[in-house]
Amino acid sequence: MLGFLLGTAAICAPPQIGIPLGLGLAGVRAIAGRRRNARQSKLHTSDSEQKLEAKFEKVLANDVVEPVELLWTNLTCDLKVKDGSTKQILKGVSGVARPGRLVGLMGPSGSGKTSLLTALAGRVPAGSKLSLTGSLLVNGSPADEAGHRQAFVQQEDLFYSMLSVQETLKMAADLRLPQQMSAEAREAYVKQLVGVLGLAKAIETCVGDEKTRGLSGGEKKRLSIGCELVGSPSLIFCDEPTTGLDSFQAEKVMSTLKSLAASGHTVVASIHQPRSSIFAMFDDLVLLSEGQPVYSGPADQALAHFEALGHHCPEHYNPAEFLADLISLDFASPEAEADSRARLNKLVAAWRAKEATAAATAATAKKAAGSSSSSKDMARAASTDLVMRRAAELPRAGPLRQLRLLLVRSWRQVVRDRATNFSRAMSNLSSAIVFGAIFFRMRTGQSSIQDRMGLLQVASINTAMASLVKTLNIFPRERTIVARERARGAYGILPYLSAKLAAELPVGALFPLLFGAIVYPVCGLHPSLPRFAKFLGILTLESFTSQALGLAVGAVAPSTEAAMAIGPAVMLVWIVFGGYYVNADNVPTLFKWLPRASLIKQAFEALCVNEFPGLTFEADANGGGMRTGEQVLSWLSFDKSTIPARAASQARILLFYYWATFCILRASAPRYQTVRPDASPATSVPTPAAEPAKSAIAPAATAAMAMPAAAKEAAPAAVKSAAA
Numbered sequence: 001m002l003g004f005l006l007g008t009a010a011i012c013a014p015p016q017i018g019i020p021l022g023l024g025l026a027g028v029r030a031i032a033g034r035r036r037n038a039r040q041s042k043l044h045t046s047d048s049e050q051k052l053e054a055k056f057e058k059v060l061a062n063d064v065v066e067p068v069e070l071l072w073t074n075l076t077c078d079l080k081v082k083d084g085s086t087k088q089i090l091k092g093v094s095g096v097a098r099p100g101r102l103v104g105l106m107g108p109s110g111s112g113k114t115s116l117l118t119a120l121a122g123r124v125p126a127g128s129k130l131s132l133t134g135s136l137l138v139n140g141s142p143a144d145e146a147g148h149r150q151a152f153v154q155q156e157d158l159f160y161s162m163l164s165v166q167e168t169l170k171m172a173a174d175l176r177l178p179q180q181m182s183a184e185a186r187e188a189y190v191k192q193l194v195g196v197l198g199l200a201k202a203i204e205t206c207v208g209d210e211k212t213r214g215l216s217g218g219e220k221k222r223l224s225i226g227c228e229l230v231g232s233p234s235l236i237f238c239d240e241p242t243t244g245l246d247s248f249q250a251e252k253v254m255s256t257l258k259s260l261a262a263s264g265h266t267v268v269a270s271i272h273q274p275r276s277s278i279f280a281m282f283d284d285l286v287l288l289s290e291g292q293p294v295y296s297g298p299a300d301q302a303l304a305h306f307e308a309l310g311h312h313c314p315e316h317y318n319p320a321e322f323l324a325d326l327i328s329l330d331f332a333s334p335e336a337e338a339d340s341r342a343r344l345n346k347l348v349a350a351w352r353a354k355e356a357t358a359a360a361t362a363a364t365a366k367k368a369a370g371s372s373s374s375s376k377d378m379a380r381a382a383s384t385d386l387v388m389r390r391a392a393e394l395p396r397a398g399p400l401r402q403l404r405l406l407l408v409r410s411w412r413q414v415v416r417d418r419a420t421n422f423s424r425a426m427s428n429l430s431s432a433i434v435f436g437a438i439f440f441r442m443r444t445g446q447s448s449i450q451d452r453m454g455l456l457q458v459a460s461i462n463t464a465m466a467s468l469v470k471t472l473n474i475f476p477r478e479r480t481i482v483a484r485e486r487a488r489g490a491y492g493i494l495p496y497l498s499a500k501l502a503a504e505l506p507v508g509a510l511f512p513l514l515f516g517a518i519v520y521p522v523c524g525l526h527p528s529l530p531r532f533a534k535f536l537g538i539l540t541l542e543s544f545t546s547q548a549l550g551l552a553v554g555a556v557a558p559s560t561e562a563a564m565a566i567g568p569a570v571m572l573v574w575i576v577f578g579g580y581y582v583n584a585d586n587v588p589t590l591f592k593w594l595p596r597a598s599l600i601k602q603a604f605e606a607l608c609v610n611e612f613p614g615l616t617f618e619a620d621a622n623g624g625g626m627r628t629g630e631q632v633l634s635w636l637s638f639d640k641s642t643i644p645a646r647a648a649s650q651a652r653i654l655l656f657y658y659w660a661t662f663c664i665l666r667a668s669a670p671r672y673q674t675v676r677p678d679a680s681p682a683t684s685v686p687t688p689a690a691e692p693a694k695s696a697i698a699p700a701a702t703a704a705m706a707m708p709a710a711a712k713e714a715a716p717a718a719v720k721s722a723a724a
């Protein structure tokens with residue numbers, strides 16, 4: 001199985017590293033292969049899967065990435081605005097991304113880079129106000145039918161902050177690689193990936209967050225790329241990978257992308273205004289302004305193109321800056337705007353004319369490329385293609401394995417997050433000290449009845465709020481990570497939620513216990529050990545229910561800020577109907593369900609039922625007042641209540657929130673729209689006007705592009721011969 005690693009390593013590593021590495025470790029691969037076979041026979045893996053896996057290894061070991069060519073023609077993105085009109089964000093953009101080449105998407109802010117990248121990656125949400133038309137082809141087939149593997153590295157780097165680089169990559173590998181891979185092979189695969197990403201020095205460093213120091217911005221970005229690389233995608237999209245990084249880190253990130261392109265991947269990265277050393281890394285360049293194409297072709301021919309149009313880039317000038325200035329609109333004054341707009345219109349018109357001229361040539365070239373490919377090339381590409389696709393379908397981690405892996409991850413996150421745990425402990429401790437000081441050693445006078453009720457109410461509110469706020473702070477962010485991982489098909493919602501709860505509940509229970517253990521004796525609540533234990537149990541269950549409410553709100557809210565606004569507002573309703581401010585008997589029929597659904601009410605009522613029975617109070621100055629705890633319960637309308645009944649109600653509310661969270665998360669699985677064919681007749685052929693320099697694997701790419709129909713016929717024969 002180490003062969004798998006070596007193959008992938010050879011693909012991911014720059015050629016000068018990959019080839020010696022492959023040769024040097026060939027012996028180790030043989031040993032690992034024998035171990036794998038033994039393990040597999042133990043697992044009763046089916047023969048066909050073993051054969052497929054062997055072929056998969058062979059394909060990877062031969063340093064072959066399935067070549068993928070992405071071709072977009074006349075791509076238009078319309079945005080419906082409020083008044084019913086339409087704003088064009090992309091206005092008929094065409095271009096190509098070839099295997100083995102790094103394509104830079106450049107343009108001024110708001111020019112449509114992110115929109116184009118998102119459209120190319122097929123990540124425009126379905127049902128949004130955006131609609132896409134045009135043509136998007138992968139190796140000649142519509143992108144949504146091509147079945148290729150691709151990765152989308154988003155601008156924001158999100159991770160479980162307490163996991164190290166190695167653990168993060170290993171988790172991605174464990175969840176997403178075929179489960180037949182041995183543990184050693186996975187480990188070696190991760191090690192190799194770390195090398196490719198240049199993260200060897202940071203391998204044990206935890207990712208970190210605002211509270212805990214960890215990876216630098218550049219290292220986080222490379223880790224994001226690494227997580228997306230698991231599964232060896234042919235096509236890699238990267239949205240503004242250098243944003244927020246210093247020039248050194250930005251260059252390292254771009255070098256990683258460049259070496260991935262050099263090993264056969266097709267890489268497309270949007271970038272705002274790179275320094276000249278980064279600009280020099282681009283093989284191809286797509287320039288956009290105001291959603292219109294200004295240039296699309298080899299990066300080293302861009303300046304010549306604009307030179308021919310009368311715009312000369314001064315010597316020793318950063319070409320990226322020159323191009324950015326050239327295609328930007330100047331809003332300094334109406335005259336400057338009119339001038340820059342006129343210049344831009346000319347540049348766009350010149351490019352459109354060049355595209356139109358290239359159309360006929362490209363059609364002929366495409367035909368020639370198809371016929372010049374040897375049948376051997378075609379069979380090889382078809383074989384590779386089929387094996388890679390089928391290998392990607394090998395079973396990954398099943399639900400139980402997912403549960404185990406996710407449990408380990410959540411547990412590490414919860415236990416290692418000392419900063420959060422410390423602040424939670426301090427918050428509960430300080431609340432306990434404040435309440436302890438206010439309600440210190442309550443006596444048995446009439447006024448102590450109110451004090452006891454007040455303490456029980458604030459104890460239930462404090463416990464609920466502490467748990468809610470902590471969950472709202474963390475969960476919306478975690479939900480985004482989960483959504484990304486689910487988009488890669490890493491795991492299901494049920495294993496995720498089960499693992500999260502199993503890991504978090506034991507740690508989460510410590511904080512209400514700490515609070516209750518101080519408040520109960522200090523305030524002089526009913527002096528009985530069983531009642532003390534029940535007091536702690538009621539608070540802990542309430543804390544879990546409040547966490548579940550936080551999960552449901554966090555699942556539905558679009559951001560942490562929104563969740564922090566919605567959660568306390570919902571909690572306020574439960575506090576009002578918490579049994580202290582409004583007597584349940586006086587609630588209008590329409591709202592009768594509210595006290596029943598209030599987690600505060602269930603906790604407060606249970607705490608009262610635990611506290612008051614058996615207590616006696618001194619009479620007031622007139623000899624009146626409530627003399628027994630039972631009278632107090634009756635006054636509160638809690639006289640028929642029992643602790644098991646309240647606990648059962650609380651458990652029902654808890655389960656309802658879990659169920660709601662599950663349903664919301666499942667329903668919110670991202671759905672993306674496909675590109676609708678353009679109704680108008682095709683106006684251009686999507687080939688850069690200038691012929692790009694041929695990459696090492698360009699012939700394979702051309703063959704793959706030209707032969708989807710032929711591939712279908714050639715594939716079975718090719719695979720048969722490979723199996724033989």
Ligand SMILES: Nc1ncnc2c1ncn2[C@@H]1O[C@H](COP(=O)(O)OP(=O)(O)OP(=O)(O)O)[C@@H](O)[C@H]1O
Pocket residue numbers: 079089107108109110111112113114115116130272
């Ligand atoms: N979902 C959307 N709703 C409203 N406007 C949008 C949406 N998506 C894009 N736009 C608009 O389309 C234009 C292009 O946006 P886009 O984010 O693609 O530009 P960009 O070149 O990536 O900008 P930047 O470099 O600043 O990130 C902008 O004017 C933007 O406001």
